[in-house]
Amino acid sequence: MLDLYKQQTKCLVALDSIIFGFDGEELKLLLVKRGVQTDRATWSLMGGWLKSTESLDEGADRILFELTGLAGVFLEQLCAFGDPQRDPVERTVSVAYYALVNVKDYETKISDTHQAQWFSMHDLPELLFDHREMIKKAIERLRYKAAFHPVGFELMPETFTIPQIQNLYEAIYGSNFDKRNFSRKILSTGLLIKLKEKQKGFSKKGAFLYKLDNDKYKTHTDAFLNFVPNPDGFI
Amino acid sequence: MLDLYKQQTKCLVALDSIIFGFDGEELKLLLVKRGVQTDRATWSLMGGWLKSTESLDEGADRILFELTGLAGVFLEQLCAFGDPQRDPVERTVSVAYYALVNVKDYETKISDTHQAQWFSMHDLPELLFDHREMIKKAIERLRYKAAFHPVGFELMPETFTIPQIQNLYEAIYGSNFDKRNFSRKILSTGLLIKLKEKQKGFSKKGAFLYKLDNDKYKTHTDAFLNFVPNPDGFI
DNA sequence: ACAAAAGTGTTGGAACTACACCCATGT
DNA sequence: ACATGGGTGTAGTTCCAACACTTTTGT
Numbered sequence: 094m095l096d097l098y099k100q101q102t103k104c105l106v107a108l109d110s111i112i113f114g115f116d117g118e119e120l121k122l123l124l125v126k127r128g129v130q131t132d133r134a135t136w137s138l139m140g141g142w143l144k145s146t147e148s149l150d151e152g153a154d155r156i157l158f159e160l161t162g163l164a165g166v167f168l169e170q171l172c173a174f175g176d177p178q179r180d181p182v183e184r185t186v187s188v189a190y191y192a193l194v195n196v197k198d199y200e201t202k203i204s205d206t207h208q209a210q211w212f213s214m215h216d217l218p219e220l221l222f223d224h225r226e227m228i229k230k231a232i233e234r235l236r237y238k239a240a241f242h243p244v245g246f247e248l249m250p251e252t253f254t255i256p257q258i259q260n261l262y263e264a265i266y267g268s269n270f271d272k273r274n275f276s277r278k279i280l281s282t283g284l285l286i287k288l289k290e291k292q293k294g295f296s297k298k299g300a301f302l303y304k305l306d307n308d309k310y311k312t313h314t315d316a317f318l319n320f321v322p323n324p325d326g327f328i
Numbered sequence: 329m330l331d332l333y334k335q336q337t338k339c340l341v342a343l344d345s346i347i348f349g350f351d352g353e354e355l356k357l358l359l360v361k362r363g364v365q366t367d368r369a370t371w372s373l374m375g376g377w378l379k380s381t382e383s384l385d386e387g388a389d390r391i392l393f394e395l396t397g398l399a400g401v402f403l404e405q406l407c408a409f410g411d412p413q414r415d416p417v418e419r420t421v422s423v424a425y426y427a428l429v430n431v432k433d434y435e436t437k438i439s440d441t442h443q444a445q446w447f448s449m450h451d452l453p454e455l456l457f458d459h460r461e462m463i464k465k466a467i468e469r470l471r472y473k474a475a476f477h478p479v480g481f482e483l484m485p486e487t488f489t490i491p492q493i494q495n496l497y498e499a500i501y502g503s504n505f506d507k508r509n510f511s512r513k514i515l516s517t518g519l520l521i522k523l524k525e526k527q528k529g530f531s532k533k534g535a536f537l538y539k540l541d542n543d544k545y546k547t548h549t550d551a552f553l554n555f556v557p558n559p560d561g562f563i
Numbered sequence: 564a565c566a567a568a569a570g571t572g573t574t575g576g577a578a579c580t581a582c583a584c585c586c587a588t589g590t
Numbered sequence: 591a592c593a594t595g596g597g598t599g600t601a602g603t604t605c606c607a608a609c610a611c612t613t614t615t616g617t
Contacts, residue, residue, distance in 0.1 A: 098418050101377040103338035106410070106421055142336040145419055149410035173408040173423045175341070175384035183333050184380055186341055186421070188408045256569070273571070274607065296568040298614040491596070508598070509580070531595040532588040 107180075107187040108152045109140035109224065111171065111231035112161075114196040115248040117257050119213055120264035121196060122228065125160065126208035127221065137221035138228075139209070140187070153190040161209065167193040167247040171231050179223045187223075191231040193247035214264070232265075239265055243284060246305050254292050254300035255279065284309050342415075342422040343387045344375035344459065346406065346466035347396075349431040350483040352492050354448055355499035356431060357463065360395065361443035362456065372456035373463075374444070375422070388425040396444065402428040402482040406466055414458045422458075426466040428482035449499070467500075474500055478519060481540050489527050489535035490514065519544050 112123035124136045141156040143149065149170065158164050168190050175186040196211060212218065217228070238244050245261050255276045263269055279285065286306050291299035347358035359371045376391040378384065384405065393399050403425050410421040431446060447453065452463070473479050480496050490511045498504050514520065521541050526534035 098340065101340055102380045104341045104378065104380075105333065105336055106339045106341070143339065143410065143421070145337045145339075146412055148412060149408055149421070152410075170407050172405050173384055175378065175387075175423070177381055177383060186378070186384070186423075188410070188421075254569090271608070272569085273609085276570080278606095291569095296614095297616045298567080298569050300569060489596090506581070507596085508582085511597080513579095526596095528588095532590085533586070533594080533596050534588075535596055 105183060105185040106143040107140055107185050108143055108156055109138040109187050109189050109227060110153060110157055111138055111189065111191040111228055113191065113193050113235065113248065114199060114211055115261050116196040118260060121211040121213055123209055124212055136218045138224045149188050157192060161199060163194055163199060167244060171234055174223055174227060189227045191234065193244060195248050195250050197250045236265060243282060252288060252302040252304050254302055256300055340418060340420040341378040342375055342420050343378055343391055344373040344422050344424050344462060345388060345392055346373055346424065346426040346463055348428050348470065348483065349434060349446055350496050351431040353495060356446040356448055358444055359447055371453045373459045384423050392427060396434060398429055398434060402479060406469055409458055409462060424462045426469065428479060430483050430485050432485045471500060478517060487523060487537040487539050489537055491535055
């Protein structure tokens with residue numbers, strides 16, 4: 094038995110995170126500038142190596158924290174990528190994660206030391222290795238997930254307006270929704286608490302602010318909004 | 329840059345497959361007997377080591393073929409498992425796959441050399457490592473997937489009856505459906521071709537046989553049957 | 564005053580659920 | 591003849607999509 098282990102070739106294991114953000118208008122992706130580039134692509138997903146003492150989830154958390162200072166955000170495994178040629182330097186299996194953060198949270202944390210930058214999903218730079226493929230899978234997964242679980246709120250700031258959430262969902266699915274139907278749908282989850290204040294400054298009239306009912310949200314696992322995963326989109 | 333690679337600890341990469349089968353009655357799982365057991369659990373998922381020249385998908389295909397003689401079956405990555413303690417012998421990351429095969433196909437192929445056996449999902453033996461957790465994830469994924477893609481047909485023999493498919497879906501979701509509504513739903517996909525013959529021998533009346541319209545099936549990517557992923561079930 | 568975004572209700576159609584009886588055949 | 595499983599239709603309900611006008615307020 095133990096011999097079966099010894100003969101086997103080992104492999105580097107990397108963790109890469111697709112970090113989605115939302116600024117109230119557009120769906121964005123956080124990319125980092127490679128210190129030293131291996132080829133002409135200078136931007137890549139946030140990533141690092143798996144340590145021998147940590148699980149995959151722990152490693153992904155750690156790397157996200159080291160590079161952005163963010164902790165406790167939505168971070169879920171996407172899948173593993175292991176083409177033998179995907180990293181030309183050495184055979185590497187990468188386990189990809191996707192994270193949802195709101196851009197405002199992130200801006201208040203450190204960074205810049207790591208040369209991180211938000212990119213519009215519609216305007217991504219050339220990317221390292223198979224990172225583009227990872228992003229493609231991640232957006233598919235996000236659409237799939239968001240159709241049944243209210244993960245969209247992970248991307249919103251503490252308080253937000255209905256038109257903002259609608260912008261987010263439109264950005265995720267790359268299509269427009271009727272605002273009457275949308276607000277009915279989103280309110281019917283019972284997960285939103287309407288606040289007294291209005292958001293001012295953006296529109297003339299101002300929109301009512303809402304916050305997430307965290308207790309309900311935490312225990313909420315049911316099927317949800319019926320957005321149809323959209324085959325086309327960015328990418 | 330290259331130094332960054334050298335310092336990193338490498339890791340064994342395993343591939344394990346959750347192989348679902350259907351015998352017309354019940355959802356089953358194909359397990360193998362470990363030649364030498366590392367602990368009291370003698371049964372495990374089919375698995376093997378990733379080779380340095382193959383991709384993850386290729387490796388999973390290869391291992392499935394080596395152990396069962398099956399090729400060209402539905403085989404899709406589930407996710408990676410990498411708890412540092414999951415394999416007590418040595419740190420191993422396992423990329424799990426799930427496969428859908430029909431039991432009849434499998435029976436006609438070789439095997440037995442590898443001591444493989446079908447188990448009812450309701451009556452699984454003690455399993456190696458975290459294989460039980462993998463199975464749990466796999467059934468969740470299968471439910472999720474089957475709710476929107478007609479993957480159920482992968483588990484059916486060449487020709488089959490509506491009551492058989494219904495049995496399958498009931499086995500997947502662990503609940504019963506109204507047969508009138510079910511047959512309407514399944515026929516409304518337009519993926520089934522009714523044959524002249526009836527299945528004899530099982531019921532007195534006999535049920536009409538159908539076969540899959542392969543051309544339509546191959547190009548079919550749309551949303552599909554609206555089964556709600558069921559939180560409880562076996563496991 | 565007007566431009567720009569927020570907010571709000573109704574209606575028709577589609578899809579789903581629930582439900583019960585007859586049919587064909589082997590024993 | 592009867593027991594077993596196969597096959598079929600309808601009515602009520604719910605859910606969704608489509609649709610337009612009024613409100614607020616900053617300029």
